[in-house]
Amino acid sequence: MSALAQLFDYLDGLRQRPALSDLAGKLEQLDVARTLEELKPKLKFSDAGYQRILLREGPQYHVWAMCWKNGQRSPIHDHAASSCALRVLRGTATATRFEFAAHGHVKAVGSYELGPGSVCATQDSDLHQISNLQEGTADLVTLHVYSPPLLRMNTYSITSLIRGEDVWAEERRMVTASPENSEMMMQNMHSWVTPNRLFFVRNHFDEPTIDLASWRLRVEGCVQRSRQWTMPDLLSLPQRSVFATVECAGNGRSFLTAPMPGVQWGAGAIGHAEWTGVPLAIVLEQAGLKSETQEIVFEGADRGTEADHPQPMQFARSLTLEKALDPDTLLVHRMNGEPLRPNHGFPLRLFVPGWYGVASVKWLQKIEAIDRVFEGYYQTVKYTVKRRTGKGTCSEVVGPMAVKSEIIRPQSGAVLGLGTNRLFGVAWAGEEAVAGVDVSIDGGRTWSPAQLIGPQAKYSWNMWEYLWEVAQPGSYQILSRAISTGGRIQPIQHDVLNGGYLIHHSRPANVRVEARQHIQAERADVETLFYDMNAYAERILHMPLDVEMEFSTGEGI
Numbered sequence: 215m216s217a218l219a220q221l222f223d224y225l226d227g228l229r230q231r232p233a234l235s236d237l238a239g240k241l242e243q244l245d246v247a248r249t250l251e252e253l254k255p256k257l258k259f260s261d262a263g264y265q266r267i268l269l270r271e272g273p274q275y276h277v278w279a280m281c282w283k284n285g286q287r288s289p290i291h292d293h294a295a296s297s298c299a300l301r302v303l304r305g306t307a308t309a310t311r312f313e314f315a316a317h318g319h320v321k322a323v324g325s326y327e328l329g330p331g332s333v334c335a336t337q338d339s340d341l342h343q344i345s346n347l348q349e350g351t352a353d354l355v356t357l358h359v360y361s362p363p364l365l366r367m368n369t370y371s372i373t374s375l376i377r378g379e380d381v382w383a384e385e386r387r388m389v390t391a392s393p394e395n396s397e398m399m400m401q402n403m404h405s406w407v408t409p410n411r412l413f414f415v416r417n418h419f420d421e422p423t424i425d426l427a428s429w430r431l432r433v434e435g436c437v438q439r440s441r442q443w444t445m446p447d448l449l450s451l452p453q454r455s456v457f458a459t460v461e462c463a464g465n466g467r468s469f470l471t472a473p474m475p476g477v478q479w480g481a482g483a484i485g486h487a488e489w490t491g492v493p494l495a496i497v498l499e500q501a502g503l504k505s506e507t508q509e510i511v512f513e514g515a516d517r518g519t520e521a522d523h524p525q526p527m528q529f530a531r532s533l534t535l536e537k538a539l540d541p542d543t544l545l546v547h548r549m550n551g552e553p554l555r556p557n558h559g560f561p562l563r564l565f566v567p568g569w570y571g572v573a574s575v576k577w578l579q580k581i582e583a584i585d586r587v588f589e590g591y592y593q594t595v596k597y598t599v600k601r602r603t604g605k606g607t608c609s610e611v612v613g614p615m616a617v618k619s620e621i622i623r624p625q626s627g628a629v630l631g632l633g634t635n636r637l638f639g640v641a642w643a644g645e646e647a648v649a650g651v652d653v654s655i656d657g658g659r660t661w662s663p664a665q666l667i668g669p670q671a672k673y674s675w676n677m678w679e680y681l682w683e684v685a686q687p688g689s690y691q692i693l694s695r696a697i698s699t700g701g702r703i704q705p706i707q708h709d710v711l712n713g714g715y716l717i718h719h720s721r722p723a724n725v726r727v728e729a730r731q732h733i734q735a736e737r738a739d740v741e742t743l744f745y746d747m748n749a750y751a752e753r754i755l756h757m758p759l760d761v762e763m764e765f766s767t768g769e770g771i
């Protein structure tokens with residue numbers, strides 16, 4: 215009989231989450247030597263990091279074996295909403311416990327050794343780290359039971375306040391460290407809403423440090439009533455939430471065949487979040503725009519120089535009156551329900567749905583109504599594209615996002631099997647909705663419609679899938695193309711007039727199909743269904759917005 219049979223029987227019989235002491239008790243009863251002997255063929259070690267091997271799962275539990283080479287550690291983590299009991303099968307583990315210090319930093323509060331055979335149990339929000347810190351080169355093998363199944367865990371860092379939401383998620387990829395420009399690794403996309411921890415960061419200058427108590431938002435220029443707003447002032451106004459996808463205008467730059475200067479983004483300078491704040495129109499209404507107002511300028515608290523602009527300048531951008539007064543253009547203080555993180559513009563940013571990220575000025579400190587067209591650096595020197603005119607080209611400021619799609623899985627280089635392979639991706643079209651996505655598996659010769667899946671909302675990306683029946687082994691070039699409700703079609707080639715911006719042509723995933731049966735749908739996609747951020751997002755999506763806006767006539771707009 216299997217050494218683990220009794221444990222598995224007990225777990226299969228569970229109808230609800232057991233007491234932590236029961237889980238620990240069951241592990242205590244295991245015969246360690248026999249269990250280890252039985253698991254031997256399944257254990258694997260890697261230099262890349264500790265290995266997790268799922269041994270068995272049921273509605274109420276997961277059982278994992280974990281293999282740790284000498285010196286390997288887990289992240290500092292908790293188990294979100296699961297209990298965990300652990301038994302050391304081979305070697306000695308070091309468990310380190312952490313606590314939250316002031317302001318949410320984590321600090322170690324103690325560590326202890328778990329010798330061969332010892333059992334340890336932790337619950338939900340207990341912060342800890344497991345490490346193999348043994349002498350010499352000794353391996354460590356541990357057995358873990360989670361109930362309910364561990365679909366999510368939070369990870370923490372001792373060096374930053376960044377908090378993880380997702381066990382599959384890795385860190386953002388740093389493209390440049392200072393100032394920070396970091397992107398999501400798209401293969402880690404498992405949810406409609408992008409967890410804040412994975413959400414790309416695009417900074418032109420060093421992040422400003424802002425003291426909320428002394429922070430003010432100045433509203434001035436061509437207005438009847440200049441005013442300084444505190445955060446409590448702004449929070450007393452009607453609030454509104456908008457789900458929206460935002461992409462950096464330079465996203466995908468590293469894929470250009472003719473290299474362009476600027477941050478060398480992969481595919482991940484994009485994310486989708488719920489943005490909450492005060493409609494800008496309400497603040498402008500209170501200020502009373504004078505009739506000569508042409509544009510509204512937004513200034514961030516960050517400041518610095520560019521190679522071709524040695525004079526220090528603030529980051530600033532303008533909006534046309536039409537977009538500024540759109541009820542969906544918000545002064546945002548929350549992202550996915552959480553106060554803005556410092557790198558996303560704490561305490562307040564502008565958010566312009568449907569437009570490239572550059573419009574959404576972070577660390578907002580000043581709003582100025584002006585009676586002319588703004589000619590700031592980030593809309594004359596940078597963030598412009600060329601457009602054909604009757605007699606040549608003219609320059610155009612980057613505004614609404616183009617129509618685009620991405621293949622998330624499989625990634626280029628994947629090796630697949632015969633049978634039904636699931637292609638999964640996203641598509642977006644800025645201020646328009648996505649009407650459809652087509653897929654080609656022959657490098658763009660023929661196209662078939664993909665299925666739009668998941669929630670749909672005005673400015674949000676759409677997830678899509680395509681079940682690809684493959685009968686022939688070989689090499690395939692997969693392409694996707696999105697079509698907007700306004701009839702715009704994602705192009706196959708980059709438009710050179712766009713320079714290093716608006717890189718929205720279809721990017722192929724090159725895959726190889728081997729002469730073996732495909733195994734099963736990727737597990738991670740199945741788990742998408744369980745990811746609670748989605749449930750949260752869906753709930754909010756169907757809630758009525760809490761704001762009715764009326765504008766006075768006469769004085770001001």
Ligand SMILES: Nc1nc2c(c(=O)[nH]1)N[C@H]1C(S)=C(S)[C@@H](COP(=O)(O)O)O[C@H]1N2
Binds near residue numbers: 414418514516
């Ligand atoms: N003050 C300020 N706002 C800014 C920027 C900046 O460097 N400074 N970068 C812009 C650009 S180019 C983008 S793509 C978005 C990125 O927002 P995120 O870092 O929150 O993802 O912020 C925009 N707002």
Ligand SMILES: [Mo]
Binds near residue numbers: 464
């Ligand atoms: Mo950007």
